[in-house]
Amino acid sequence: MNFFLSTLISFIIGLVSAAIISKVGFKLGLADIPDKRSAHHIPIPKGGGIGIPIAAVIVSLFINKVYILIGLAFILSVVALINDRKELPVSVRLILEFILSIAIILVYKKKALIYIYNNYGLLVVIALAILISISIVATTNFFNFMDGINGIAGFESLISFCFLGFFALYFKNLPEIAMIALSVALASLGFLLLNFPKAKVFMGDVGSIFIGFFFAGIIIYLVSNIKEFLLLTLFQSVFYIDAISTILIRFLNKENIFKAHKKHLYQKLVHYAGWPHSKVTIYFGIAQTVIGFLGLILFRFDILFLIIFWVIIIMFYWGILISSNLLKPKILIKNRAEL
Numbered sequence: 001m002n003f004f005l006s007t008l009i010s011f012i013i014g015l016v017s018a019a020i021i022s023k024v025g026f027k028l029g030l031a032d033i034p035d036k037r038s039a040h041h042i043p044i045p046k047g048g049g050i051g052i053p054i055a056a057v058i059v060s061l062f063i064n065k066v067y068i069l070i071g072l073a074f075i076l077s078v079v080a081l082i083n084d085r086k087e088l089p090v091s092v093r094l095i096l097e098f099i100l101s102i103a104i105i106l107v108y109k110k111k112a113l114i115y116i117y118n119n120y121g122l123l124v125v126i127a128l129a130i131l132i133s134i135s136i137v138a139t140t141n142f143f144n145f146m147d148g149i150n151g152i153a154g155f156e157s158l159i160s161f162c163f164l165g166f167f168a169l170y171f172k173n174l175p176e177i178a179m180i181a182l183s184v185a186l187a188s189l190g191f192l193l194l195n196f197p198k199a200k201v202f203m204g205d206v207g208s209i210f211i212g213f214f215f216a217g218i219i220i221y222l223v224s225n226i227k228e229f230l231l232l233t234l235f236q237s238v239f240y241i242d243a244i245s246t247i248l249i250r251f252l253n254k255e256n257i258f259k260a261h262k263k264h265l266y267q268k269l270v271h272y273a274g275w276p277h278s279k280v281t282i283y284f285g286i287a288q289t290v291i292g293f294l295g296l297i298l299f300r301f302d303i304l305f306l307i308i309f310w311v312i313i314i315m316f317y318w319g320i321l322i323s324s325n326l327l328k329p330k331i332l333i334k335n336r337a338e339l
Contacts, residue, residue: 014190017051049207143212151196
């Protein structure tokens with residue numbers, strides 16, 4: 001299967017799947033009912049992102065790469081689909097995510113773990129495996145957290161996986177991985193046609209959990225040093241920074257960080273500043289695209305440039321929070337949900 005055919009098939013699957021769920025989602029019990037945290041005011045079908053894991057699985061059948069990763073991610077997406085229909089206990093989902101994360105590490109970083117074990121001992125191997133698994137689970141849930149307004153998750157998936165595909169092809173000479181990454185990107189684009197600017201269907205956990213987990217898994221598969229890790233995580237940096245900063249702010253404010261909220265920057269811009277969904281989504285998308293391109297340029301130089309760049313974008317994010325008085329917004333503007 002060539003690049004054009006795989007991306008075309010993925011786009012069609014993403015679009016058709018979203019269209020089907022938009023029509024029959026309610027009958028299947030896939031309904032997003034508005035609550036205090038919601039950015040919409042009427043029920044909307046969810047689970048429209050189901051075409052994204054399906055597209056990745058179909059494309060993977062024609063190549064002999066990362067099929068284990070795709071299989072594990074697909075298992076997680078099936079559980080996420082069940083959660084879309086009837087919410088499962090958080091503990092069950094987290095345990096499964098950690099088990100699948102450990103499986104990824106053992107499969108794709110076995111040689112590295114053996115090397116570390118032979119040179120530094122078992123405790124270092126265990127500590128490293130725990131840290132990596134935490135990063136995979138965190139990425140999975142960060143993406144899910146950020147899927148809260150029209151188009152934001154779809155555009156982030158489209159942009160980040162295009163950059164991943166470019167890196168895999170031109171820096172790693174892995175066209176099969178690039179093909180898989182682009183299949184996710186184009187399936188996300190197909191979904192976006194029914195989610196932005198007006199949402200006829202939402203992505204749901206089946207899409208967002210798969211994207212976050214698969215993105216983290218591809219990083220684990222591709223990276224061979226810290227410099228590459230800093231670059232690849234840049235491709236979803238706007239989600240990482242917003243999610244981590246929000247958790248930190250809520251922790252410092254002595255809030256329950258496990259309780260649903262609307263404290264992310266994108267939520268504050270919609271709920272408190274009164275921005276329309278489309279404006280917030282476009283700004284986030286532009287920011288992620290610019291960061292991705294600058295990251296690729298800086299990757300040509302010493303790792304110090306990437307470290308400094310990470311510091312700059314984190315400072316820029318916090319500068320927006322502080323200068324716009326959104327750290328502790330007091331007045332809630334009536335939401336102008338774009339549906």
